[in-house]
Amino acid sequence: MATIKDVARRAQVSTATVSYVLNGTGVVSEATRARVLAAVAELGYQPNHSARALRTRSHTIGVVAPGIAGRLADPGTAEMLAGLSEAATAAGYCLLIAAPTATESEEELALRLVRSGRVDGLVIVDLRRDDERPSLLAEAGVPMIAIGAPTPGIACPVVGFDLRTGAEQASHHLIRLGHRRIALINFPSDLSISEPFYTGYLNALHAAGLRRDAALVIEAGSSETDGVAAMQELLTLRHPPTAVLAASDTLAFGAMHAIRDASLTVGVHISVVGCDDLPLAAHTYPSLTTLRAPRRELGTTLAHHLIGQIERRNAPAVTLLPLRLIIRHSTAAPFRVSG
Amino acid sequence: MATIKDVARRAQVSTATVSYVLNGTGVVSEATRARVLAAVAELGYQPNHSARALRTRSHTIGVVAPGIAGRLADPGTAEMLAGLSEAATAAGYCLLIAAPTATESEEELALRLVRSGRVDGLVIVDLRRDDERPSLLAEAGVPMIAIGAPTPGIACPVVGFDLRTGAEQASHHLIRLGHRRIALINFPSDLSISEPFYTGYLNALHAAGLRRDAALVIEAGSSETDGVAAMQELLTLRHPPTAVLAASDTLAFGAMHAIRDASLTVGVHISVVGCDDLPLAAHTYPSLTTLRAPRRELGTTLAHHLIGQIERRNAPAVTLLPLRLIIRHSTAAPFRVSG
């Protein structure tokens, strides 16, 4: 592989001049610049990344997700990664994906990436309510940005969706259809995003003068199976809900499944609303009313904010991207046995 | 950040000794080793990755997918990446994800990553029938491995699924149910994987003494919309098929959608088989009979083969992972109008 020395020799200049030409730093005459660029082209020269990184920055963004093995497989995460990768590459950065293993926890891994200078910044996936990652990484002085909701006590720039407004909108949609007993299948409360979603749901109930029923609020996991279990629990109630708001499409799919298994019909006996708008939401039967989350935009926003922090050391504010309610066939007016 | 010099000073040895201890190369007394390790722990020292990579290897695997932005969002790809990332990390490697941009094609990007020493090896996603990437990269002398099917004329180690046997099995399942007019919605023929899938389908027809009908074989894209279009085309035939084999679950979902839109019932009027077994295949209505592809295992196999190539310079053979037919409710005996 050609090095900067080979280029310098061929262009009859010093390596410094080559570097100045390539980086646009320093003053170089037009003739010399042309000779250098010709030599670069002829040799197919590419600056060695390690050597450059040793003097400057790694130009790499790290992504370490909690059990990324699982999260990576999540279609939402994938879409976000696509946006992140796209925006990062456009800005001259690469994405480094590392998975925690049996011998190295997520936190250790993140710290190792930072300490070894492998990454210039980190994306914290799924910020938790009392997450130790931001403070751990802050000690190392590395730029970072979290995905989730702003959380009291955690000083870390955050990008996420406006779940509060979204949940409010979705709940309002159900209320307007005539529902009075609306259940919430939420993420576990240790995730930062569970709180705003709950708040939005409550706000809508209050605005409509409805009383909150604790039995109708379920804290679930994030898999489809968790959605099934949550819905089954709701169906055993003496007064089951006539509508369900789920914090993700995946949970909603689980709920739909459980409803069908109980010989009830989604969109007739029980309305269901999800959140994400996964490609499949439009193609389940019935199709799912859901809050569309701009996951790709989430990725690009993360990249821009993080790179801004790395290069200009400016701390970005909290950014919440808006959700949009997509009304399909899983929601309808409540079912009445007679009349 | 602590460097090897800081550690050496604290342990009262030379930097060489520190390096020998940390890498397990060279002979060091037990006492000295202990002092060095203590110093490492006290300083929280992590070797600088760029400096190390400058002398040795980058310990990084690159993934550049064709329009990875799109592919990354594919649930199958995501699952594969999870496996890849897991196995790579366990072997001390990281995953670098880069996306081609408007100004830099996939091939240019891959070559840049290699020439700049940023990656030790590359995963070629979705090998095409006359793919130029392997020969381009072979010139650069970089280890690589492709995802897809072995293809004549392309000298590149490959890991993929045994689509021929899989398609054969799936077709056989439909034939055994009594179907005689079985359609194939295949990937575009420029993908390496389309050929074995087609071959498997043909083999099964031949084995059952059925004649192949060219009108029943459709070359589609890979999105759900492509599946819809393909199925609509099949439904306009004078003798539409009674069963459809799709090369992916996503195509199958599209086909199911088109069938429903034509007021027919999947699993009654027309049987559908997919390939992948995405999480949602079990939860569509009706649930989808499909070939389960071990995508996570695909990722780990890729990692092992590629790292073997990087570290031991041994060229792995072609590896095909077996598919397993999961029978659900989208397939049944052909519908008979009378009797």
Next chain:
DNA sequence: ATACTCCACTTAATCGTTTAACTGCTTAAT
């Protein structure tokens, strides 16, 4: 004529590792 400023470069130090080659010292073999 002298001093100063530009210009367009070059020189050489530096980043933090790895590793071949060397250095004393002790012990074993001839």
Next chain:
DNA sequence: ATTAAGCAGTTAAACGATTAAGTGGAGTAT
């Protein structure tokens, strides 16, 4: 007694860039 081998280190030269400081010559102001 001499040579050889082994041990446990150290020294210093890479690896391939970046960049502060230096250089020599032309042009300009005093």
